[in-house]
Amino acid sequence: MARWIGIDYGGVRTGLAYTDANGVLAFPFKTVPTDELIAAIQGLVNEAPCAGFALGIPNRWGVDSGRGLTDSTAPILAFKSQLEKLFPGLEVALVDETNTSEEALRSAIQSGMKKSKRSKKGSVDDVAATLILQRFLIERST
Numbered sequence: 001m002a003r004w005i006g007i008d009y010g011g012v013r014t015g016l017a018y019t020d021a022n023g024v025l026a027f028p029f030k031t032v033p034t035d036e037l038i039a040a041i042q043g044l045v046n047e048a049p050c051a052g053f054a055l056g057i058p059n060r061w062g063v064d065s066g067r068g069l070t071d072s073t074a075p076i077l078a079f080k081s082q083l084e085k086l087f088p089g090l091e092v093a094l095v096d097e098t099n100t101s102e103e104a105l106r107s108a109i110q111s112g113m114k115k116s117k118r119s120k121k122g123s124v125d126d127v128a129a130t131l132i133l134q135r136f137l138i139e140r141s142t
Helices: 034-047 060-065 072-084 100-110 125-142
Strands: 005-010 013-019 026-031 050-057 090-098
Touching: 005 034, 005 125, 013 034, 013 125, 026 034, 026 125, 034 072, 050 072, 050 125, 060 072, 072 090, 090 125
Parallel strands: 005 050, 050 090
Antiparallel strands: 005 013, 013 026
16 A cells, blocks of 8 residues: 655645555644755655645635635646656645644644744644645545
């Protein structure tokens, strides 16, 4: 089997997550500066067999229909194309990321993360990537 990689893409920082080898459980990996993203992904792909990527995009359904485009839509779609070129044998699935950042913040609060750590930029981006990956796994299993 092979694992999946979840991506919460951002212009400055990007959160990464991955599944277990069976593609069942999602785990946060880390948040990286976006200019170091390809190297981080290449490291994950080289480390263990990879089935593909779950790339978060705001309101995927709006994108599919041509409505609901946001400022981040074009850069995310450009990054999707870049992933497809760099890893031609791996699937790149778009996953609706609506509210994942808010859910990640709530999760951090519930787990007891101190406010000073939560206020650091990027402190929950890897958790948001995990939520994106979990959504993908659920969609894929239904």
